[in-house]
Amino acid sequence: xxxxxxxxxxxxxxxxxxxxxxxxxxxxxxxxxxxxxxxxxxxxxxxxxxxxxxxxxxxxxxxxxxxxxxxxxxxxxxxxxxxxxxxxxxxxxxxxxxxxxxxxxxxxxxxxxxxxxxxxxxxxxxxxxxxxxxxxxxxxxxxxxxxxxxxxxxxxxxxxxxxxxxxxxxxxxxxxxxxxxxxxxxxxxxxxxxxxxxxxxxxxxxxxxxxxxxxxxxxxxxxxxxxxxxxxxxxxxxxxxxxxxxxxxxxxxxxxxxxxxxxxxxxxxxxxxxxxxxxxxxxxxxxxxxxxxxxxxxxxxxxxxxxxxxxxxxxxxxxxxxxxxxxxxxxxxxxxxxxxxxxxxxxxxxxxxxxxxxxxxxxxxxxxxxxxxxxxxxxxxxxxxxxxxxxxxxxxxxxxxxxxxxxxxxxxxxxxxxxxxxxxxxxxxxxxxxxxxxxxxxxxxxxxxxxxxxxxxxxxxxxxxxxxxxxxxxxxxxxxxxxxxx
Amino acid sequence: xxxxxxxxxxxxxxxxxxxxxxxxxxxxxxxxxxxxxxxxxxxxxxxxxxxxxxxxxxxxxxxxxxxxxxxxxxxxxxxxxxxxxxxxxxxxxxxxxxxxxxxxxxxxxxxxxxxxxxxxxxxxxxxxxxxxxxxxxxxxxxxxxxxxxxxxxxxxxxxxxxxxxxxxxxxxxxxxxxxxxxxxxxxxxxxxxxxxxxxxxxxxxxxxxxxxxxxxxxxxxxxxxxxxxxxxxxxxxxxxxxxxxxxxxxxxxxxx
Numbered sequence: 001x002x003x004x005x006x007x008x009x010x011x012x013x014x015x016x017x018x019x020x021x022x023x024x025x026x027x028x029x030x031x032x033x034x035x036x037x038x039x040x041x042x043x044x045x046x047x048x049x050x051x052x053x054x055x056x057x058x059x060x061x062x063x064x065x066x067x068x069x070x071x072x073x074x075x076x077x078x079x080x081x082x083x084x085x086x087x088x089x090x091x092x093x094x095x096x097x098x099x100x101x102x103x104x105x106x107x108x109x110x111x112x113x114x115x116x117x118x119x120x121x122x123x124x125x126x127x128x129x130x131x132x133x134x135x136x137x138x139x140x141x142x143x144x145x146x147x148x149x150x151x152x153x154x155x156x157x158x159x160x161x162x163x164x165x166x167x168x169x170x171x172x173x174x175x176x177x178x179x180x181x182x183x184x185x186x187x188x189x190x191x192x193x194x195x196x197x198x199x200x201x202x203x204x205x206x207x208x209x210x211x212x213x214x215x216x217x218x219x220x221x222x223x224x225x226x227x228x229x230x231x232x233x234x235x236x237x238x239x240x241x242x243x244x245x246x247x248x249x250x251x252x253x254x255x256x257x258x259x260x261x262x263x264x265x266x267x268x269x270x271x272x273x274x275x276x277x278x279x280x281x282x283x284x285x286x287x288x289x290x291x292x293x294x295x296x297x298x299x300x301x302x303x304x305x306x307x308x309x310x311x312x313x314x315x316x317x318x319x320x321x322x323x324x325x326x327x328x329x330x331x332x333x334x335x336x337x338x339x340x341x342x343x344x345x346x347x348x349x350x351x352x353x354x355x356x357x358x359x360x361x362x363x364x365x366x367x368x369x370x371x372x373x374x375x376x377x378x379x380x381x382x383x384x385x386x387x388x389x390x391x392x393x394x395x396x397x398x399x400x401x402x403x404x405x406x407x408x409x410x411x412x413x414x415x416x417x418x419x420x421x422x423x424x425x426x427x428x429x430x431x432x433x434x435x436x437x438x439x440x441x442x443x444x445x446x447x448x449x450x451x452x453x454x455x456x457x458x459x460x461x462x463x464x465x466x467x468x469x470x471x472x473x474x475x476x477x478x479x480x481x482x483x484x485x486x
Numbered sequence: 487x488x489x490x491x492x493x494x495x496x497x498x499x500x501x502x503x504x505x506x507x508x509x510x511x512x513x514x515x516x517x518x519x520x521x522x523x524x525x526x527x528x529x530x531x532x533x534x535x536x537x538x539x540x541x542x543x544x545x546x547x548x549x550x551x552x553x554x555x556x557x558x559x560x561x562x563x564x565x566x567x568x569x570x571x572x573x574x575x576x577x578x579x580x581x582x583x584x585x586x587x588x589x590x591x592x593x594x595x596x597x598x599x600x601x602x603x604x605x606x607x608x609x610x611x612x613x614x615x616x617x618x619x620x621x622x623x624x625x626x627x628x629x630x631x632x633x634x635x636x637x638x639x640x641x642x643x644x645x646x647x648x649x650x651x652x653x654x655x656x657x658x659x660x661x662x663x664x665x666x667x668x669x670x671x672x673x674x675x676x677x678x679x680x681x682x683x684x685x686x687x688x689x690x691x692x693x694x695x696x697x698x699x700x701x702x703x704x705x706x707x708x709x710x711x712x713x714x715x716x717x718x719x720x721x722x723x724x725x726x727x728x729x730x731x732x733x734x735x736x737x738x739x740x741x742x
Contacts (some may be wrong), residue, residue: 051677058686201527280682288680291673295665303661310569407565407660411558414664418672422550426522 023321031304031334036115039069040300041342044389048293048346049353055288059396061280063367068132071193072113073241075254075299076106078187080228086152087186090166090221091122092189092262094145095214099125101192102271103217105149107158107320108185109177113241119189119271120149120160130160130173133185134273138173145217153389156180166221185238186224187235190217190265191253193272193472197453198247201429208454209247214266222263237265244268282363283371283381283449286354287347290385298337298387298413301396301472305477306406314486325478328401332394332474339393351382377449380459384446391443392417398473402480416440416469440466488525490580490589497561497576498593506534507559508601509645514551515605516612519545523613526620529653540706541622542635545613547702549639552605553646553671560594561663563614564654573742587655587737591730606627606636631705637720638702645699645726652729655737670725671696688712693724 031037081087087105094103104121111348118132120140128140128147139161148163157176161169192215199208227233237256244252308314321327353372359366371378395416400409420439424432436442436456445462448455457465489712498504507632522544557632580586610632614625627633650667676692681687691697692713699722713721 020494054678055680059680061682074546106583268736285680285682288677291676292669297668299665301659348734349529407558407562407664410661411554414668414672417553418668420553421676422672423518423522425551426524426547428527431525 010120016385016464019332020326023326024333026317026321027327027330027334031338033305035302036076036303036307037110040296041338043296043337044293044300044342045346045349047296048287048289049291049349051292052286052350052354053289053357056286056357057455059274059280059285059358059359059363061367063280064364066297070114071241071272071274071429073244074102074189074191074239074271075237075256075265075267075328076108076185076189076240077235077237077256077258077263077265078108078111078143078146078185079181079224079233079235081107081153081186082183082226082228082386083226083228084154085186085224086150088148088166088223088225089188089263091145091147091149091442092218092220093216094122094124095190096124096144097213097215099194100270100272101215102475103145103215103265105151105188105190105363106187106189106486107151107153109180111228111238111240112122116180117271118151118158118160118177120151120162120172120373122147122191125367128162128172130175131271132158132173132175133177134271136173136175140170140172147223149401151186153180153184153186178199188217188219188222189271189273190215190267191269193270199429199454200247206425206429207247209245212246212252212268214252214268216264216266219263219265220261222261235263239267241269260403276312279450279452280363280368281450281452282358282368282445283351283378284444286350286358287381287385287447289350290343290346290388290447293346294389294392294417295414297342297393298396298410298417300339301335301393302400302406302409302413303401304331305397306404306409308485309404310406318486324481328397328474328478328481332397335393335397336390340386340390343389347382347385352376371449376450377459381447381449384459384463387463388443388446388466390404391463392440394470395440395466395473396473398470398477401477437461438465443467487585487589490582490585491592492677493576493580494586494589494593495570497595503562503568504559507555508597508673509596510555510558511552512601512605512608513552515546515602516728517548518551519548519609520612520616520693522547523616526617526622528631539622540704541550541613541617542610542625542632542705543703545609545617545625546606546635548605548609549642549703552602553643556598556602556643556646557650557664557667557671560598561654561667562660563590563594564651565658565660565663565676568658569660575740584734585608585737587734589689591648591651594651595644598647599640599644604639605643606639610636613679629705634715635703635705638715639700641719642699642702642722645723647729649726649732652726652731652733655733657671666733670694693721695722698722 034377082258087107091103101124102121104119106119108117109115115383116133120130122128122145124144129141130138148166150161152159157174159174160172162172163169192213194210195213196211197208198211235258239254256265308317317327318324373379396413399413417440420435424435433456442457442462443466445457446459448459492667526544537623555615586594625632653666654663675697678687678690698713698718701711701718704711704715
């Protein structure tokens with residue numbers, strides 16, 4: 001190992017000129033003095049901002065208007081109740097299809113969806129509740145079924161009460177219902193909101209829709225006073241509201257049966273004010289232009305290495321600093337730092353620049369409040385945009401250093417980035433989810449700011465995945481660069 | 487013209503990577519198509535034909551992989567000459583620029599068409615037993631929509647070569663040209679997922695080159711598509727011819 005033995009003077013000269021700081025400066029000088037770099041940096045920001053604006057223009061929502069929309073879908077076993085009176089029932093059991101499944105007694109102006117109502121009900125997750133007209137919601141005792149439930153109508157007002165034994169009653173709430181006709185419908189109901197989103201795929205056709213499961217509730221000791229004389233006084237059971245269709249085109253129909261004194265009801269839907277149901281991730285959407293903005297960044301990363309090979313300056317570089325891995329490290333630091341800043345600047349412009357356009361198209365408070373950098377996930381998304389581009393640039397640099405040719409390296413990186421997304425759509429769903437988790441584009445998860453059913457990777461995990469790719473590429477590059485001739 | 491053609495053909499075949507890229511185009515098309523057919527879940531309908539599964543499109547989905555080789559091949563055929571300054575020699579030898587341009591485009595396009603046709607027929611032929619094994623009705627070239635998909639996909643390959651020659655000539659820079667092609671083909675349609683407006687989403691699918699062009703592969707549920715097979719390929723042809731003409735004009739008027 002004679003090569004490592006340098007004379008003291010030479011060693012001093014080396015430490016002066018060949019320190020990592022000097023190396024960084026050399027690479028920074030190369031970075032900023034090449035015209036292509038400036039073009040790539042400008043294009044990355046410009047394309048990202050341009051597409052973000054376009055996409056803000058092309059997106060709209062009525063989430064705020066829909067906030068007043070009411071869901072009125074349930075299974076109803078009822079009979080008319082003329083004038084004042086009450087309905088009592090003992091809810092024996094309720095199938096737990098979700099914390100917000102509802103079953104109980106109901107007084108409703110008519111079987112028409114949207115007509116005034118008052119309900120004394122039990123939910124598996126939130127105990128007994130008295131609810132009326134989509135606005136009143138008063139909590140009773142916690143805990144699931146069984147429970148005795150009672151509604152008493154006096155003129156325009158309805159009182160809800162619950163009991164553990166059917167003897168001692170506890171009033172839960174009272175509501176005044178405007179426009180309640182003299183004869184109303186009173187009875188039992190059961191309903192269950194969507195249990196989540198379900199996606200199915202036949203070949204290349206994918207569809208997603210909410211998934212519904214019938215919730216079965218059983219009652220006994222049902223009493224309506226005063227009893228309506230038959231035939232009008234017989235129990236009628238029917239689905240209220242439009243029929244629910246699952247994603248596989250099957251319709252969900254409720255059922256209501258009576259045997260002896262036991263009533264069994266199975267229903268889906270909800271009686272609820274959905275509130276502001278907007279579930280779009282507007283921060284991520286406003287950063288979506290990064291998909292196009294990444295092209296110049298990949299070019300930049302690849303060219304930062306391959307153009308040295310193409311122009312032959314790599315020989316000069318390696319003569320000036322024979323520690324090749326250190327050259328690669330310096331390049332990596334300069335590239336990561338600059339692309340991080342590019343991503344950060346572009347993300348800030350996109351986020352706040354597209355905000356007025358989004359607001360005009362319905363994405364405004366209360367459903368979509370303005371994003372703020374003081375909010376953790378938003379800050380993570382903005383910084384994450386920079387980190388994502390930096391990791392992608394490092395991956396490109398590594399592949400460029402391994403292949404030494406711009407065309408091959410660029411194609412390989414682009415194929416790694418785009419192909420899984422395209423191929424995923426043709427694969428079975430489970431395979432697609434794995435492709436989404438294991439490819440460099442998983443890094444885009446860092447820009448997610450809320451939970452959505454179609455997200456397959458957590459933010460930091462996604463960033464770790466693309467970081468892993470970059471690390472592997474750079475490690476192989478470091479090994480190859482040491483071993484081979486330039 | 488014949489001599490220019492021969493010169494371009496000689497240049498093309500003497501580059502070692504070129505035959506491999508051509509082979510990659512057809513091999514990728516076949517390999518991915520068969521894989522997708524193999525990964526297809528078993529039919530849930532009885533008989534399987536009532537599923538109306540678009541098995542032709544799935545068998546031909548290898549295009550998504552195979553076209554990468556075509557992009558490289560057709561782009562490099564142009565931009566490599568600029569990288570090596572070979573273009574100056576070429577133009578010194580044959581000063582009729584449009585003839586050079588046309589000859590180059592012809593060589594690349596014809597070769598791509600041949601590779602594409604072999605890839606398409608190979609993918610259909612090799613997917614057939616796989617699909618029959620799954621219980622799907624056999625693919626047949628006696629079926630009109632299947633022929634449309636096969637011929638259309640081959641044409642798509644040829645048009646793509648023209649597209650790349652045009653873009654490569656206009657840009658004259660390998661990474662830039664490849665970046666434009668990958669962005670236009672693959673990334674623009676991916677942006678559609680960020681759009682919440684259905685109308686805009688449909689327009690992206692109608693106007694993005696790849697999604698429009700590959701609409702030609704559809705054989706089932708045509709009414710539900712944002713754009714029909716032939717209009718879709720027409721949109722792609724507009725892009726290809728537009729890029730080709732732009733390349734021709736720039737090549738003719740610009741200093742090399």
